[in-house]
Structure formats: structure tokens, C-alpha cells
Amino acid sequence: MIREIFSRNRKNKYATIPSNASKTDVPEGIMTKCPECKHIGLTKDLIKNKKVCPACDHHYKMTAYERVSIFIDEDTFVSMDDHLSTVNPLNFPGYTDKIKSDSEKTGLNEAVLTGTGLVNGRKVVVAIMDAHFRMGSMGSVVGEKITRAVEEATKQEVPFIIFTASGGARMQEGVLSLMQMAKTSVALNRHSERGQLFISILTHPTTGGVSASFASIGDINLAEPKALIGFAGRRVIEQTVREKLPENFQTAEFLLAHGQLDAVVHRSSMKETVSTLVKLHAKGGN
Amino acid sequence: MVKTLPFEEPVIQLRDKITELKDFTSNADVDLSTEIQQLEDRLQKLETDIYDNMQPWDRVQVARHPERPTTLDYIREIFTDFIELHGDRSYGDDEAIVGGIAAFNGCPITVIGHQRGKDTKENIRRNFGMPHPEGYRKALRLMKQAEKFNRPIICFIDTKGAYPGKAAEERGQSEAIARNLVEMAGLKVPVISVVIGEGGSGGALALGVANHVHMLENSTYSVISPEGAASILWKDSSLAQQAAEAMKITAPDLKQMGIVDEIIQEAVGGAHRDTKQQAIYMKEALQRSIDTLSKLSKEELVNNRYEKFKSIGEFAE
Ligand SMILES: [Zn+2]
Numbered sequence: 013m014i015r016e017i018f019s020r021n022r023k024n025k026y027a028t029i030p031s032n033a034s035k036t037d038v039p040e041g042i043m044t045k046c047p048e049c050k051h052i053g054l055t056k057d058l059i060k061n062k063k064v065c066p067a068c069d070h071h072y073k074m075t076a077y078e079r080v081s082i083f084i085d086e087d088t089f090v091s092m093d094d095h096l097s098t099v100n101p102l103n104f105p106g107y108t109d110k111i112k113s114d115s116e117k118t119g120l121n122e123a124v125l126t127g128t129g130l131v132n133g134r135k136v137v138v139a140i141m142d143a144h145f146r147m148g149s150m151g152s153v154v155g156e157k158i159t160r161a162v163e164e165a166t167k168q169e170v171p172f173i174i175f176t177a178s179g180g181a182r183m184q185e186g187v188l189s190l191m192q193m194a195k196t197s198v199a200l201n202r203h204s205e206r207g208q209l210f211i212s213i214l215t216h217p218t219t220g221g222v223s224a225s226f227a228s229i230g231d232i233n234l235a236e237p238k239a240l241i242g243f244a245g246r247r248v249i250e251q252t253v254r255e256k257l258p259e260n261f262q263t264a265e266f267l268l269a270h271g272q273l274d275a276v277v278h279r280s281s282m283k284e285t286v287s288t289l290v291k292l293h294a295k296g297g298n
Numbered sequence: 299m300v301k302t303l304p305f306e307e308p309v310i311q312l313r314d315k316i317t318e319l320k321d322f323t324s325n326a327d328v329d330l331s332t333e334i335q336q337l338e339d340r341l342q343k344l345e346t347d348i349y350d351n352m353q354p355w356d357r358v359q360v361a362r363h364p365e366r367p368t369t370l371d372y373i374r375e376i377f378t379d380f381i382e383l384h385g386d387r388s389y390g391d392d393e394a395i396v397g398g399i400a401a402f403n404g405c406p407i408t409v410i411g412h413q414r415g416k417d418t419k420e421n422i423r424r425n426f427g428m429p430h431p432e433g434y435r436k437a438l439r440l441m442k443q444a445e446k447f448n449r450p451i452i453c454f455i456d457t458k459g460a461y462p463g464k465a466a467e468e469r470g471q472s473e474a475i476a477r478n479l480v481e482m483a484g485l486k487v488p489v490i491s492v493v494i495g496e497g498g499s500g501g502a503l504a505l506g507v508a509n510h511v512h513m514l515e516n517s518t519y520s521v522i523s524p525e526g527a528a529s530i531l532w533k534d535s536s537l538a539q540q541a542a543e544a545m546k547i548t549a550p551d552l553k554q555m556g557i558v559d560e561i562i563q564e565a566v567g568g569a570h571r572d573t574k575q576q577a578i579y580m581k582e583a584l585q586r587s588i589d590t591l592s593k594l595s596k597e598e599l600v601n602n603r604y605e606k607f608k609s610i611g612e613f614a615e
Contacts, residue, residue, distance in 0.1 A: 095615060096613055096614070096615055097613060097614045097615075098613060098614075099612050099613055099614050101555070101612040102544065102545065102546050104544065152611035152612050152613045153611075153613045155611055156611050156613055159608065181499075181521045181522070183521070183522065183527060183530055183531060185612075186520065186521055186545045186546050186547070187519055187520050187521050187545070187546065187547065187551075187552060187555070187557065188555060188557075188610065188611060188612060189521050190499065190500070190503055190520070190521040191503075191557055191607065191610040191611070192610075192611065193476075193479055193500065193503060194479055194483075194503060194506065194507050194607045194610070195607045195608060195610055195611065197476070197479035197480040197482075197483050197507065197607075198483040198507070198603060198604045198607045198608060199604075199608070200480050200483075201480045201481070201483035201484045201604075202483075202604065204480070204484075205484060221499070221500055221521070223472040223476075224460070224471070224472040224475040224476050224500040225475070225476045225479055225500075226476070227472070227476070228470070228472045228473040228476040228477075229473065229476045229477055229480055241472075242467050242472065243460060243462075243466075243467060243471050243472045243475070243500070244460065244461075244462035244463075244466070244467065244471075245462070248462045249462050249463060249464055249467065252461075252462045252463055253463055253464050255464070257464060261464075261467070262467060270468050270469070270470065271470070272470045272472075272473055
């Protein structure tokens with residue numbers, strides 16, 4: 013699964029096109045070519061369009077901060093637990109350096125950004141995973157940040173909303189990584205027992221241990237179009253069952269058809285959809 | 299004849315030689331008792347050397363031993379009045395997980411566990427102990443039933459992991475595993491999980507959100523198999539032996555990380571060498587856990603599980 017996502021990432025990474033740019037005297041990065049339909053457009057238009065291809069509707073991957081900017085009301089986001097940092101519990105060679113370089117690249121302390129903010133004026137606690145950081149894989153810090161975010165939502169009696177994007181377990185943290193699935197679950201159980209809302213929004217890709225824990229058990233499970241969602245990797249499954257899997261296997265649409273999602277929601281209407289759901293769950297009505 | 303593992307060859311060879319000598323002296327008119335005594339002393343030392351210094355890969359081999367006792371073996375040895383209950387009431391009955399009601403030292407309990415086969419035919423029926431979603435859902439149904447009737451729950455973990463199949467994905471194996479984790483967190487009865495063989499990935503954890511998590515001395519618990527880890531980390535599954543060491547998957551490793559509460563001693567040479575003795579060790583450990591946990595109120599049981607899993611993880615602040 014992990015390797016598969018590597019290759020997918022490579023393919024889907026929104027490619028800037030320096031060669032064309034130099035020919036036409038356009039500075040690097042100003043144009044972006046869609047990895048799906050090859051449509052070339054201005055990067056600033058793409059960003060204005062919430063990083064959805066205007067030609068084919070391809071939903072580009074987003075960074076956690078980009079997600080904040082399109083989902084949380086302006087200037088209301090307050091991040092939490094940026095001070096937590098990853099250690100190297102199994103002493104894996106090179107692990108510390110990889111974390112450091114991804115941290116510099118993304119401006120995040122780990123593969124999830126958590127905090128409080130308003131969605132159309134209603135307070136929520138949000139966790140946003142970022143696949144640009146170690147493919148969004150879950151180690152101790154990701155588990156701890158999500159757990160603390162859930163606890164904060166429970167304490168403040170506000171909805172907990174998560175955007176998942178993850179290749180699954182953080183191999184370099186071994187079984188500690190596996191146990192984060194249980195850790196986040198005990199917090200979500202308590203949140204649920206108190207009658208509090210949890211909305212899970214699955215984005216590309218949500219796989220492995222993240223798929224098999226919090227991502228799949230929202231009171232409401234939403235997904236972005238075409239997002240890859242599944243537990244086991246396509247290649248592993250093909251090798252196991254010795255048959256070719258359909259093209260749409262493990263897409264958001266496939267999951268919807270198999271009863272695993274409440275809705276597939278276009279990025280342009282995600283905030284309104286979630287905002288309505290939050291409103292409909294407001295205590296005492298408003 | 300029990301299958302011999304490579305690391306224990308010297309012990310087995312020496313043991314065979316002693317048997318041979320004893321046979322010989324009983325039929326011939328020579329006295330070799332001094333020699334035999336010397337060899338037996340050497341055997342004892344060799345056994346200690348080898349079985350007390352088992353490397354992670356040795357333990358993986360023991361954990362995977364085809365004759366290693368399974369869930370149904372422990373059920374037969376430890377409980378009385380076992381009645382197996384089948385099905386998830388939604389799709390089917392997954393024979394990779396067995397469960398039911400039984401009496402443990404006279405008290406009713408619910409017991410659930412992954413079930414491997416003892417031979418190829420049974421393994422096909424039980425999918426080598428790798429569950430489909432309906433297996434986890436059956437397990438959850440039985441746990442909820444136990445909660446209703448206020449019975450402790452005992453889970454035996456013994457799986458390579460969730461089954462990477464098409465149907466398992468279509469029927470929502472992610473949700474099935476996730477649902478078990480979050481629902482087990484809230485169970486208002488004592489939950490005890492014991493890793494008895496291989497504890498692989500989410501498929502294992504789906505029976506593992508317990509108040510007490512124990513491991514047999516030679517069992518393993520990991521996020522991925524050593525072969526899988528080697529293939530992802532080093533693109534070479536033949537480096538499984540190194541991966542078994544690097545990934546820290548043995549009972550002592552997990553005890554040190556604060557994930558496991560108790561390591562249950564194994565019979566000399568591994569559980570498969572003496573199922574009856576192993577069952578006695580298991581029974582004692584389970585009784586200790588039940589004695590401790592039955593003192594807790596419903597609320598304390600849930601909080602205890604919360605605190606246990608909340609504290610797992612290593613990071614700097
Ligand atoms: Zn496009």
C-alpha cells in the first residue's frame with residue numbers, strides 16, 4: 013500500500029512546467045498542469061478554485077493550511093499542540109532526518125494539523141492530515157494530536173471534524189503506530205458517549221490503519237470525489253485473489269456504492285455541507 | 299513427531315542421541331550410565347542456552363509453529379460448558395474467528411479468538427485465521443452480548459492480519475475493524491486479550507482493546523509481518539529476519555513499551571511442546587486478571603481502558 017501511494021503521489025503531484033514556462037517567459041510555478049487531463053491553467057486560478065481542475069474536476073491534494081483556508085472562517089483558526097515532536101522510538105536509521113526535512117517542507121510538526129475554529133460561525137475542533145508529511149502516516153505524535161483534539165472537542169462540547177489523508181501506519185514506529193488506532197478510538201468512544209458529533213471527511217488517499225480506525229467511524233462519513241480509500245493495497249489484493257480489480261476499486265464512489273459512506277461531496281460544497289450538518293446537531297437548536 | 303525448528307536442532311540431536319544410548323544399554327551388557335549422565339547434563343545446559351536466549355526470529359518461528367496451540371485448544375483445556383455461537387446476523391459466519399459462552403472456574407465468560415487450521419483443509423475453511431468483516435462483526439456481537447449479561451470477555455489473538463481480499467474491502471473491513479476498536483473501548487465488563495501466536499496489524503487489534511493485554515512469551519505483535527516490513531523498508535522480503543529485530547515485535551519488546559501487561563511463560567521449547575502445561579500457565583494468568591478486574595466498577599473498567607491506551611506512544615513535548 014505504502015509503495016503504491018508513493019507512485020500515485022509521484023503521478024499526482026501537481027506538476028509545474030518549467031520547460032514551457034521558460035519558452036513563454038512565464039516564471040516557474042505560475043502555471044499548473046493537471047495530472048489527470050493535462051489541462052494547463054494559471055496556478056492562482058487553480059487555488060481560487062480550491063485546487064479543483066476546472067476542466068476535469070480532479071481534486072488536487074491539499075496541504076493542511078490550504079484546507080484551513082477554504083474550510084475554516086477567516087482568522088478564526090487557532091492551532092493546538094504544535095510543540096509535540098517525534099522521537100525515534102525504535103532507533104530507525106534516518107528516521108529523525110526524514111521527520112526534520114518533512115517538517116521544514118510543510119511547516120508542520122507532524123502529519124496532522126489540529127486546532128479550533130469557526131465554520132460559518134459555529135465552533136468546531138478540526139484535525140487535518142497532510143499527506144505531504146511522511147505520506148500522512150500515523151505515528152505517536154499523529155495519534156497524540158488527534159487524541160488531544162478529540163478530548164478538546166469533548167470538553168468544549170463542540171463537534172470534532174477530521175480530514176483524513178494517510179498512507180496508514182508509520183512503519184518506523186512499529187507496533188506503537190498500530191496502537192495509535194486504539195488510542196484515538198478510546199477518545200472517540202468517550203466523545204460519542206457524551207452525545208457529541210464526529211464528522212469524518214476522507215480525502216485522497218485514506219488507507220491502512222487510518223482507514224481502519226477513526227476515518228471510517230464518523231457519525232457522518234463524507235469523502236471527496238475519486239479519493240482512494242481502503243484498508244489493503246490494490247496490488248496486494250490482486251496478488252492474493254489472482255484477479256484484476258475494477259478501475260474504480262477503492263474509490264470514494266466505490267465505497268458509496270458499497271454502503272461505506274454517507275455521501276461523496278465536491279470540494280466546492282464541502283464547507284456548506286459540513287456547516288449544515290453542524291447546525292442540525294446544535295444543542296438546543298439555533 | 300513435532301516439527302523441529304532450525305534454532306533448536308542441537309537440542310533435538312543431543313536428545314535423540316541420549317535416547318539412542320539408553321535403548322542400546324538396555325539391550326546390551328555394557329554400563330554407559332556415566333556417559334549418559336554427562337550427556338544429560340550437557341543437554342540441560344544446551345536447552346537453557348538456546349531457549350533462554352531466543353532471538354526475535356526464533357520466536358517468530360515458534361509463534362508460527364503448525365502445532366502451536368490455537369484458540370480452540372485453549373478453550374478445550376481451560377473452560378467448561380463451551381457453546382460456540384456463530385454468525386454476524388448480517389452477512390455470514392466467518393470461521394477465521396470463533397466465539398461463544400463458557401464457564402471459567404465456574405463463572406460464565408464470553409470467549410472469542412482467531413482460529414487457524416491445524417491442516418491444509420481446515421486452514422482453507424478458516425482462511426488461515428485471517429478474518430473477513432463478518433468475523434469482526436460476529437466478535438462485536440458476542441462482546442455486546444457479554445456486556446448485556448455482565449460476563450467478562452476473554453479474547454485470544456492469533457492472526458497474520460486482516461485478509462487482503464476484494465470481498466473484504468467491499469464489505470467494509472476498514473469499518474468493521476474500526477468499529478470494534480471504538481466499541482471495545484466502551485465495554486462495561488472486564489476485557490482480557492492474550493496474544494497466543496502472531497498478532498498482525500488491524501486484524502489482531504480488532505480483538506485487542508482490552509483492560510489487560512497479555513502475550514505468550516514467544517508470541518509476536520506487530521503493525522506488519524516481518525516479511526511485509528522488509529519489503530516496504532528495504533524492498534526485499536528476504537530480510538525478514540532483520541526486520542523482525544528492527545520492528546521490536548516480541549513480548550519483552552512490547553512489555554518494555556508499556557503495551558503489554560504480563561508475559562505468560564511458555565512450556566520449555568514453546569507452547570506446542572506441552573499444551574496441557576501451557577493451558578495451566580494461561581489459566582493462572584487469566585484468573586489473576588479476572589480477580590483484579592472484577593473489583594472495578596463499570597465506569598472504572600471503561601476509564602481503565604481509556605487510560606491504558608491513552609498513555610501508549612513515545613514523543614517529546
Ligand atoms: Zn484536469
